[in-house]
Amino acid sequence: MTDWMIEYVYDDRADERDRLRPEHRAHLxxxxxxxxxxAYGRFDDEGPAGALLIGRAETREEVEAMLDGDPFMVAGLIAERRIRRWPAVWA
Incomplete structure (x- = not known):
């Protein structure tokens, strides 16, 4: 299995994200x-609202397919999604 770094950048509809967060977290x-x-979690610094997720899959297409079902993605709350192959070294 290959590790993948996924970065979500959220749009400005925080109220809608709050409403869908339980479904989003259940999906993850x-x-x-x-x-x-x-691993997954939201950023809580001064930067743009978003999250970092670490996925495991053989191909980028598999990663995209598993994320396409995320309720945040379905609702259009993710303004940008970056997926990069990440040959991680785990301690």
Whole structure:
């Protein structure tokens, strides 16, 4: 399996994100339970609203498919999604 770095940049609809957050987190937790998402979390600094996710899949297309079902993506709350192959070194 290959590790992938995924960066979400959210749009400005924070109220809608708050409403959908339980579904969004449930989706990510399901991926984590399946061994496909070992880490994820939102940024809480002064930068733009967004999140960093670490995914596991063989191909970029697999990563895109598992993220396309994210309720935030379905609702159009993600203004930008960057996916990069990440040959991580885990301690």
């Amino acid at each position: 937790a399901e991926l984590a339970a399946a061994g496909r998402m070992p």
